[in-house]
Amino acid sequence: MSKNLTSRAEDYSKWYNELVVKADLAENSAVRGCMVIKPYGYAIWEKMQAELDRMFKETGHQNAYFPLFVPKSLFEAEEKNAEGFAKECAVVTHYRLQTDPDNEGKLRVDPEAKLEEELVVRPTSEAIIWNTYKGWIQSYRDLPILVNQWANVVRWEMRTRLFLRTAEFLWQEGHTAHATKDEAWEETKLINNVYAKFAENFMAIPVIQGLKTESERFAGAEETMCIEALMQDGKALQAGTSHFLGQNFAKAFDVKFTNKEGKQDYVWATSWGVSTRLMGALIMTHSDDKGLVLPPNLAPYQVVIVPIYKNEEQFDAVKKVADEIIDDLKERNISVKFDKRDTLRPGAKFAQHELQGVPIRIAIGPKDLEDNTVEVARRDTFTKETVILDRINVVVEDLLEEIQKSLFKKALDFRNSHITEVEDFEEFKKVLENKTGFISAHWDGTAETEQKIKELTKATIRCIPLDSKKEEGECVFTGNPSNQRVLFAKAY
Amino acid sequence: MSKNLTSRAEDYSKWYNELVVKADLAENSAVRGCMVIKPYGYAIWEKMQAELDRMFKETGHQNAYFPLFVPKSLFEAEEKNAEGFAKECAVVTHYRLQTDPDNEGKLRVDPEAKLEEELVVRPTSEAIIWNTYKGWIQSYRDLPILVNQWANVVRWEMRTRLFLRTAEFLWQEGHTAHATKDEAWEETKLINNVYAKFAENFMAIPVIQGLKTESERFAGAEETMCIEALMQDGKALQAGTSHFLGQNFAKAFDVKFTNKEGKQDYVWATSWGVSTRLMGALIMTHSDDKGLVLPPNLAPYQVVIVPIYKNEEQFDAVKKVADEIIDDLKERNISVKFDKRDTLRPGAKFAQHELQGVPIRIAIGPKDLEDNTVEVARRDTFTKETVILDRINVVVEDLLEEIQKSLFKKALDFRNSHITEVEDFEEFKKVLENKTGFISAHWDGTAETEQKIKELTKATIRCIPLDSKKEEGECVFTGNPSNQRVLFAKAY
Incomplete structure (x- = not known):
C-alpha cells in the first residue's frame, strides 16, 4: 500500500479518486466507465441495501425483478423519458458471435444473428415495468402496487468517476401504481422521507428535502422530489429522488383500471431510486486526509483488534483476551475483526485501518495484559483512551453511538454554516x-x-x-x- | 383467478407452466425469453439468497461486483470458455439512439455511435473477473481470494421456460483464486457440499453429488462437480455446479504469483453457481395438482390466518384472537399473514393459499371463538385438526418442522425408488x-x-x-x- 493520500486542500478530486482505490472500495475495470466494486466497498453497499430494504418492506413494499432489456418500441413509448435517455444507452443489436474467417481464432459478431428489434440495456425501468403492469391491473382492487427492484442499470456517460458517475451502476428502483392522484403524491413524499431518514440516521448525512425545477426533473415525471447533501468541497450531491409521474406512463402504456364507481381511469404512478452514488456521498461527507471515516451503522466491521506481541507466547496471551472481548461484543451485535496477520507490523495495520475508516481500534499488548487494560482509539477524532478490561463492552457500545451522532452533528454544522x-x-x-x-x-x-x-x-x-x-x-x-x-x- | 390446474398426469409440462403463472411466481415479458419474477416468486428467491449468502460468508467468502459487460477481446481469451458461450450471447454494438429522420418520432441506432470493440453481456464472469484478479494478485499473501457475486447473466437460449431456461437469469457466481491445486480442489468440494446442504435442509430436495463427464463439463473447467436432483416426472435437474478450473484462466489472463519459495506460478481457480433455476427444481419436487407446495424454510409466509365472519362484530372478535396468535408466532420467528381482504370469500382464499403453497392455514370463525379453538390445515397433506387456542404456538412450531422434514423424506423416498x-x-x-x-x-x-x-x-x-x-x-x-x-x- 502506498503511503500518503493527496490532501483534500491540495486537490479534492484527486484525494477522492485516490481514497476510493487505496481504501479498497472500488476500481476501474477493463470496460470503459464500468467499475469493479471490491469486497470492502461492497460490504458497505450491502449494509445500505439491508437497511433500505428493511425500511421499504416496513412501509409495505415488496421486491420483484424485471428484464434487463427494453425493446426499442417500448423504450420510445413515453416520449420525454425516451428522449431523456436515448443519448446515453447501450444497445444490443446481435445475439451471437462466430469465428471470424479472416482472423482465425478471433470472434466477430455473426451478421446473421441480427435482432429484428434492438434491445436497450435498461437505463431505468419505467417502460418495461409499465408494460408489465398493464397485465396486472384491471380494477381498483389490484391497486396499489408497491414494488421495488434491486438491479443494475446502464447509462453511457462520457465522463465517469468511481461511484459518482459510472456507465453501469447498482441501484434500487421503486415503481408504484395507485388509484388516485393523492395516493401517488403521498407515496412520493413517503419515500422521500424514507430516503431522508436513511441518509441522516444511517449514513450520518444531513439532507435537504425539496422539489426539483422543471429542467432538473426526471424525464417523464410531473414532479421530482429529492434529498440534497453538501460535500466537503462545497458542491452539492443529489442523494436520492422520488418522482410523481402523474398518469404519463399509464397513458403511454394504456394502463386503465375500473375505479370504485365503476368508471375507467388511468393509473397514477411514482418511481424512486437511490444508487451506488450514495457511496460517493458517504466518502465526501465524512472522510479526511488520513482516509475513510465510516459511520458505525455502515462500517463492514465496527471494531478492529490489533495484537501487539514479540513472540508466540505473547501472541497467545493477547489472543485469549481478544477472544473474550470479541465474544462479548458480538453478543451486543457489534462486529469485530481480529487482525492476526503476521505479515504486517502493528503500525502498518494501524495505518490500513485508519485508511479504511474502521470506527474503533483496540490495541492489546503485553503491558495491557499486566494492567488489565486495553487501548481504545477512535478513528474520527484520533483520540485514544486506556480502558479497564471489565468496562470494554460498555465503553465500545457507547462510543459507537457517540461516533454515529458526532459524525452527523459535524456534517450538519458544516452544512448549516455553508x-x-x-x-x-x-x-x-x-x-x-x-x-x-x-x-x-x-x-x-x-x-x-x-x-x-x-x-x-x-x-x-x-x-x-x-x-x-x-x-x-x-x-x-x-x-x-x-x-x-x-x-x-x-x-x- | 381461473380455477383448475392441468393435472400432472395429464401434461406435466403444461401443469408446470400454468402453476408458475397462476401461483404468481413469474411470467413471460415483452422481451423474448426474459421473465418477470413477481413479488411472491421473488420473496422465495430472496429467502434462498439470504440462506446461501449466510452459508458463503460462514465459509469465509465475501461479496463483490464486477461489470455486466465483457469486452470481446477478454471474452475470447480463454478459448474453450469463449467457444462455449459465443453462440448464445447478447452483443452491445452501439451506445446511442437517435430520432430516425425517415420515421418521425421513432428512434433508431445512431450509426455514428458504434463501439470500437463490441461488448458481450456476461453469460458468466470468469473472463472479466480473472482480468481483474491479475491486478490483485502478486504474492501468496494475496491468496486465497474468496469472492462471490449476486448478478444477472444473459444466455441467448432459443427455447426458454420460466425459471428453468431463460435468456436472462439471476444467479450467484463464486470465483476463487488459490496458491495450490489442493486448496482449489478443497474449495470446489466445500462449495458443492454447501449446495447439497442448502438443497436438502432448506429446499427439502435430496441431491446426488457427483462429477460431470468431460462432455457435460463447464467450458473452460478441468472438472465440474454438481448436485443432481430428480423431478416428479422422472427427469433430472442439475441444481448447482462447482468447477475446478485448474490454471486455465490464470494462464489465459497471465495471473502469476510469487509462492512461499519465491518462485513464480500460475494461480489455481474455482468457480461455482446456482441460479433462479432452483425455483424450477423447488416447484417440480414438491408441488401437486392443487398447486405449489413450499417447504416452511422458504415460504414467503409460513402461516396464513383466514377469518370466517358474517358481520363486522364477528370480524372484530376474530381479529382480536388472530392478533394474539400473530404476536405469539412472530415471537417464535414464524411469519404469518392475516388475510383480511373483504373482496373474497373464505373458500376463494383457501383455494388461493393452497395454490400458492402456504404451509399452514389457520381458520377462525364464531364457533371457534365459543370453543376456544382454531382450525389448523396442513397444505402438503391436506389434513386438518382442531387446536385449543392455548396450544396453537407449540402446535404450529412443531408442525412447520414436521412439514419441512416430511417434504424432504417424501422426495427422498421418491428419488430412491427411482x-x-x-x-x-x-x-x-x-x-x-x-x-x-x-x-x-x-x-x-x-x-x-x-x-x-x-x-x-x-x-x-x-x-x-x-x-x-x-x-x-x-x-x-x-x-x-x-x-x-x-x-x-x-x-x-
Whole structure:
C-alpha cells in the first residue's frame, strides 16, 4: 500500500479518486466507465441495501425483478423519458458471435444473428415495468402496487468517476401504481422521507428535502422530489429522488383500471431510486486526509483488534483476551475483526485501518495484559483512551453511538454554516468562487433565468426546499418578483 | 383467478407452466425469453439468497461486483470458455439512439455511435473477473481470494421456460483464486457440499453429488462437480455446479504469483453457481395438482390466518384472537399473514393459499371463538385438526418442522425408488420410456458411447456419483469393461 493520500486542500478530486482505490472500495475495470466494486466497498453497499430494504418492506413494499432489456418500441413509448435517455444507452443489436474467417481464432459478431428489434440495456425501468403492469391491473382492487427492484442499470456517460458517475451502476428502483392522484403524491413524499431518514440516521448525512425545477426533473415525471447533501468541497450531491409521474406512463402504456364507481381511469404512478452514488456521498461527507471515516451503522466491521506481541507466547496471551472481548461484543451485535496477520507490523495495520475508516481500534499488548487494560482509539477524532478490561463492552457500545451522532452533528454544522443567503448576482458569483456551498436566493421561476445562471456560473437550482418559508423578494439575476428562496449550488 | 390446474398426469409440462403463472411466481415479458419474477416468486428467491449468502460468508467468502459487460477481446481469451458461450450471447454494438429522420418520432441506432470493440453481456464472469484478479494478485499473501457475486447473466437460449431456461437469469457466481491445486480442489468440494446442504435442509430436495463427464463439463473447467436432483416426472435437474478450473484462466489472463519459495506460478481457480433455476427444481419436487407446495424454510409466509365472519362484530372478535396468535408466532420467528381482504370469500382464499403453497392455514370463525379453538390445515397433506387456542404456538412450531422434514423424506423416498440399476441397453430404453428416473449403469468411459446413447435415447450422464462404489462391469451400450456405475437420465 502506498503511503500518503493527496490532501483534500491540495486537490479534492484527486484525494477522492485516490481514497476510493487505496481504501479498497472500488476500481476501474477493463470496460470503459464500468467499475469493479471490491469486497470492502461492497460490504458497505450491502449494509445500505439491508437497511433500505428493511425500511421499504416496513412501509409495505415488496421486491420483484424485471428484464434487463427494453425493446426499442417500448423504450420510445413515453416520449420525454425516451428522449431523456436515448443519448446515453447501450444497445444490443446481435445475439451471437462466430469465428471470424479472416482472423482465425478471433470472434466477430455473426451478421446473421441480427435482432429484428434492438434491445436497450435498461437505463431505468419505467417502460418495461409499465408494460408489465398493464397485465396486472384491471380494477381498483389490484391497486396499489408497491414494488421495488434491486438491479443494475446502464447509462453511457462520457465522463465517469468511481461511484459518482459510472456507465453501469447498482441501484434500487421503486415503481408504484395507485388509484388516485393523492395516493401517488403521498407515496412520493413517503419515500422521500424514507430516503431522508436513511441518509441522516444511517449514513450520518444531513439532507435537504425539496422539489426539483422543471429542467432538473426526471424525464417523464410531473414532479421530482429529492434529498440534497453538501460535500466537503462545497458542491452539492443529489442523494436520492422520488418522482410523481402523474398518469404519463399509464397513458403511454394504456394502463386503465375500473375505479370504485365503476368508471375507467388511468393509473397514477411514482418511481424512486437511490444508487451506488450514495457511496460517493458517504466518502465526501465524512472522510479526511488520513482516509475513510465510516459511520458505525455502515462500517463492514465496527471494531478492529490489533495484537501487539514479540513472540508466540505473547501472541497467545493477547489472543485469549481478544477472544473474550470479541465474544462479548458480538453478543451486543457489534462486529469485530481480529487482525492476526503476521505479515504486517502493528503500525502498518494501524495505518490500513485508519485508511479504511474502521470506527474503533483496540490495541492489546503485553503491558495491557499486566494492567488489565486495553487501548481504545477512535478513528474520527484520533483520540485514544486506556480502558479497564471489565468496562470494554460498555465503553465500545457507547462510543459507537457517540461516533454515529458526532459524525452527523459535524456534517450538519458544516452544512448549516455553508448556506449563504444572497441578494445580488455579484455576491452570488463570489460565494461560488469561494466554494462555500449552498446559496439561498430568490429566483423568478423561469427556465430561462435558471439556464443563464447555469451558463454563467455552472451553478444549478438543487431544489426548492420543502421547509422554505414564503418570502417576497427579487430574483437574484433578473430582479423580477419572487416569493420563495431556492437553493443553488454547483453539483456532482 | 381461473380455477383448475392441468393435472400432472395429464401434461406435466403444461401443469408446470400454468402453476408458475397462476401461483404468481413469474411470467413471460415483452422481451423474448426474459421473465418477470413477481413479488411472491421473488420473496422465495430472496429467502434462498439470504440462506446461501449466510452459508458463503460462514465459509469465509465475501461479496463483490464486477461489470455486466465483457469486452470481446477478454471474452475470447480463454478459448474453450469463449467457444462455449459465443453462440448464445447478447452483443452491445452501439451506445446511442437517435430520432430516425425517415420515421418521425421513432428512434433508431445512431450509426455514428458504434463501439470500437463490441461488448458481450456476461453469460458468466470468469473472463472479466480473472482480468481483474491479475491486478490483485502478486504474492501468496494475496491468496486465497474468496469472492462471490449476486448478478444477472444473459444466455441467448432459443427455447426458454420460466425459471428453468431463460435468456436472462439471476444467479450467484463464486470465483476463487488459490496458491495450490489442493486448496482449489478443497474449495470446489466445500462449495458443492454447501449446495447439497442448502438443497436438502432448506429446499427439502435430496441431491446426488457427483462429477460431470468431460462432455457435460463447464467450458473452460478441468472438472465440474454438481448436485443432481430428480423431478416428479422422472427427469433430472442439475441444481448447482462447482468447477475446478485448474490454471486455465490464470494462464489465459497471465495471473502469476510469487509462492512461499519465491518462485513464480500460475494461480489455481474455482468457480461455482446456482441460479433462479432452483425455483424450477423447488416447484417440480414438491408441488401437486392443487398447486405449489413450499417447504416452511422458504415460504414467503409460513402461516396464513383466514377469518370466517358474517358481520363486522364477528370480524372484530376474530381479529382480536388472530392478533394474539400473530404476536405469539412472530415471537417464535414464524411469519404469518392475516388475510383480511373483504373482496373474497373464505373458500376463494383457501383455494388461493393452497395454490400458492402456504404451509399452514389457520381458520377462525364464531364457533371457534365459543370453543376456544382454531382450525389448523396442513397444505402438503391436506389434513386438518382442531387446536385449543392455548396450544396453537407449540402446535404450529412443531408442525412447520414436521412439514419441512416430511417434504424432504417424501422426495427422498421418491428419488430412491427411482434409481434403477440396469445391465443391458434394451432395459435401459424401457426404463426411460417409463419415465422412472435415474438409471445406474456401467459406461465404458468414452465420449463416443456417451454421445451415441444421447442420440438414441436423449439420456445423458448426469454425474459420476461421489459415493458410487467401485464395481467391475460391462458398459451398458458397448459391453466394454467398466469399473463404476454412472447415473443416466433425461434432464431439464
